[in-house]
Amino acid sequence: MFVRIVKMSFHTEHIPTFLNNFNNKKEYIRKSSGCRLLELYRDKQNTNVFFTYSYWDTEEDLERYRNSALFKDVWAQTKVLFNDKPEAWSVDKLVSLE
Template structure:
């Protein structure tokens, strides 16, 4: 996600406020937020879900739609999302 500079603090506050509720969603095993080192307007969330259905239920939830409605007006570029399969995990 890429935000207009003036919304970075607002987005960060929204994430901080909602992170426990998001991570408590059914099937969410991990939720992390990353900020690009070279461009502070770019953020990534990384989450791990038990099943694709759990993720889809979250995406259809009131929690997600409420957060999305607040942050989508802050973007300065089209957001992107990927679902991936883990291929290698090193200790």
């Protein structure tokens, strides 16, 4: 399993639109083949900054999602709302204490 972390920063006036879009699509994203978890976080200091964390079985599962019509639709709606370039990381999960 690996984790995909995406950092996104939005114009303040576009945050409600982003949150509405995310809420409308989150179940579809989570049900993508190989997606085990989807979470959205908001920075406490800079409230224009959000992070998505998603857990994937394989890199191929993530790539399949990234090439899907669903992703293309979500990304087209999201990227026009940014106030800065997004950043993304794919990391291996090594330890989890629950």
